């Protein structure tokens with residue numbers, strides 16, 4: 001199964017709904033990838049409003 005990204009929180013995952021925010025507003029058309037290891041101290045995490053570590057898509061269509 002291909003990876004999908006959540007349109008709500010940009011989390012990348014396998015499955016039919018986002019394990020992070022439970023949203024079903026998801027897409028398999030995404031680009032860019034950021035891995036957030038330490039959201040407290042990550043400038044990217046702040047810009048993208050990410051509060052949990054994980055893998056995120058930069059753009060979700």
Ligand SMILES: [Zn+2]
Pocket residue numbers: 006007008009010011018019020021022023
């Ligand atoms: Zn989500």
